[in-house]
Amino acid sequence: MLKQIVENYSVVSPISGSERFPxxxxxxxxxxxxxxLDDNTTSVAVLDIGFGEGQLGKLIKANPATAHWAVDGVDGYAVNCSNGELFAEKLYRNVWHGLAQDIPSEQFKQYKILCLLDVIEHLSAETAKWLLRTLxxxxxxDAFLFISTPLWFYPQETIQPGDLEEHLIGVPATSMLALMPKIYAVNPPLIGGxxxxKRSLDFIEFFQPTTDKHFSYEKGLAIANVVNCQHTPGVVFKYW
Structure with missing residues (x-):
């Protein structure tokens, strides 16, 4: 169940102190x-699912071309939703504490861009497939889904209790390219965005993550190379 923490740039729920860090x-x-988008000057609403430390919101608001965009965030880690310093910067219009699975499906239609950055690898394979299909x-x-994930089983465990940081799946480049992305880019170490x-929904059956922890960087790179998934840092590749 979602709990609203920030509404229209104002904190509306008590924020408790914590020795843990976002x-x-x-x-x-x-x-x-x-x-x-072809035109960033238009009015744009963005949903940042799993906003973490708020890096995406800071990036959007720091760019004069997109500073007027409205950015909402949702995160399942309570400490991230108690980040008073972040909320004081007025970067996020609305913030909810909860999981992506808790968001009512009709809410997604309010946004031009849905962002799922380094989130899906923290889900089980079945939940990941369900969430991607639902989004x-x-x-x-006319909306877009911006999703990023390691294109291999990036080993990561829990850092703090309840932080949802453990990686549960790996996603091969074949799964992401088969979804017919509009554009993509890849950062080291083989983290694809x-x-x-909407057309990707017709190809959703080809999204097949793996739970095999032996799906190494080397294997992920071999797959990326054989399907010509370009991985030059800082370069954006366009499909359509």
Missing amino acids: QGKSAAPKELIFHI LASMAD FVLG
Whole structure:
């Protein structure tokens, strides 16, 4: 169940102190957000699912071309939703504490861009497939889903109790390219960012993550190379 923490840039729920620190730094090619739309000057609403330390919100608001965008966030780690310093910066319009699975599907239609950056690898294979299908099916016809994930089983365990940081699946490049992304970019160490449109729903059956922890970086790189998934840092590749 979602609990609203920030509403219209104001904190509306008590924020408790904690000795723990916000988690959720992303190695994703976040700058891809600026290449999704043909015109960034329009009014744009973004949902940052698993906002972590708020890196995406800071990036969007720091760019004069997108500073007017409205960014909402949801995160399942309570400490991230108690980040008073972040909320004081007025970067996130609305913030909810809860899991992506808790978001009502009709809410997704409110956003032009849905962001799922370095989140899906923290889910079970079945939940990951369900969530991806739900996002694509529920978002508006002209909306986009910006998703990032390691293209291998990146080993990561829990850092702090309840931080949801453990990785449960790996996603091969074949799964992401088969979804027919509009654009994509890949950062070291083989962290891919992909922008999907509504058409990706027709190819959702080809999204097949693995729970095999032996799906190494070397294997992921071999797959990326054989399917010509380009991985030059800082370069955006366009499909359509």
